[in-house]
Amino acid sequence: MISTKTTLAGIHFDNCLMNAAGVYCYDASELNQIQNSMAGTFVTKTGTVTPRTGNQVPRYRATHLGSINSMGLPNKGLQYYMDYISQQQKAVPHKTYFQSIAGFNLAEDEYLLAQIQASDFTGVVELNLSCPNVPGKPQIGYDFETVEKILTRVFEVYRGPLGIKLPPYFDIVHFDQMATILNQFPLAFVNSVNSIGNGLIIDSLSERVTIKPKHGFGGIGGDYLKPTALANVHAFYQRLKPSIQIIGTGGIKSGQDAFEHILCGASMVQVGTALHAEGPQIFARLTAELKTIMYQKGYTTLTDFRGKLNYLD
Numbered sequence: 001m002i003s004t005k006t007t008l009a010g011i012h013f014d015n016c017l018m019n020a021a022g023v024y025c026y027d028a029s030e031l032n033q034i035q036n037s038m039a040g041t042f043v044t045k046t047g048t049v050t051p052r053t054g055n056q057v058p059r060y061r062a063t064h065l066g067s068i069n070s071m072g073l074p075n076k077g078l079q080y081y082m083d084y085i086s087q088q089q090k091a092v093p094h095k096t097y098f099q100s101i102a103g104f105n106l107a108e109d110e111y112l113l114a115q116i117q118a119s120d121f122t123g124v125v126e127l128n129l130s131c132p133n134v135p136g137k138p139q140i141g142y143d144f145e146t147v148e149k150i151l152t153r154v155f156e157v158y159r160g161p162l163g164i165k166l167p168p169y170f171d172i173v174h175f176d177q178m179a180t181i182l183n184q185f186p187l188a189f190v191n192s193v194n195s196i197g198n199g200l201i202i203d204s205l206s207e208r209v210t211i212k213p214k215h216g217f218g219g220i221g222g223d224y225l226k227p228t229a230l231a232n233v234h235a236f237y238q239r240l241k242p243s244i245q246i247i248g249t250g251g252i253k254s255g256q257d258a259f260e261h262i263l264c265g266a267s268m269v270q271v272g273t274a275l276h277a278e279g280p281q282i283f284a285r286l287t288a289e290l291k292t293i294m295y296q297k298g299y300t301t302l303t304d305f306r307g308k309l310n311y312l313d
């Protein structure tokens with residue numbers, strides 16, 4: 001019996017495929033669709049202290065190779081998602097859910113975590129350290145000192161399973177430095193990667209940018225992102241202590257892409273751009289495709305091949 005089930009933070013998930021924060025997870029209507037799909041679970045849109053309308057539209061554009069977005073963290077506010085998850089924990093108790101959060105400073109991170117700690121939430125927190133699209137706000141994941149400060153405080157205040165969503169890195173020394181920082185903390189996971197920040201996709205016919213915010217600059221996802229995503233997944237898989245698992249995000253639109261992320265070390269894979277394009281039925285297709293690849297290779301579980309990428313030496 002070929003299985004795509006997985007374990008993360010000691011929690012069992014029937015399927016290793018789920019949505020990426022930001023896609024199909026803005027409100028109950030969207031989250032219900034993921035909940036009722038073949039996805040193993042869902043993560044909410046990144047919740048902030050108060051609701052946000054986000055950036056001006058158009059703020060998302062798909063191309064045949066992926067997507068560009070500058071949403072600007074539009075969300076219903078943390079409490080909305082906590083209420084939704086609380087309801088789902090009662091209605092569908094055998095699944096564990098992810099709550100994505102982002103504060104705009106350390107005090108807000110503490111506040112968000114205190115709210116979750118005080119609630120009936122029994123899921124997993126994904127602390128987003130990598131949104132590239134809030135004007136004037138940096139991608140925290142590129143400020144190594146601040147990451148260390150935040151995580152020090154986070155683990156003083158929060159006791160439940162928690163991981164972080166990181167931006168993509170492009171330098172081996174940065175993988176080394178970030179892994180050294182992260183290995184100090186009882187992180188449940190690292191989710192690599194968020195979009196490649198501040199890319200530019202142009203409509204050469206009209207000679208214009210394709211999204212309105214930030215003169216067209218936005219986070220890049222999809223096929224454009226996959227090689228970088230695989231490298232980040234594998235770099236952290238190689239460097240982090242075994243207790244810190246990897247969630248692979250970036251460029252997954254086929255069972256093969258999911259297979260490659262797991263081969264690089266991912267324990268869970270998240271789908272963004274392709275989910276936005278195809279809808280939640282994508283999870284049935286991806287699961288079937290992944291199982292076919294596993295069958296052809298003689299694998300029955302993800303542990304048969306997770307992290308077993310071969311080198312040419």
Ligand SMILES: O=C1NC(=O)NC(C(=O)O)N1
Nearest residue numbers: 071072073131133195219
């Ligand atoms: O973390 C994020 N990454 C993105 O690519 N876009 C969203 C956003 O803009 O809300 N946030």
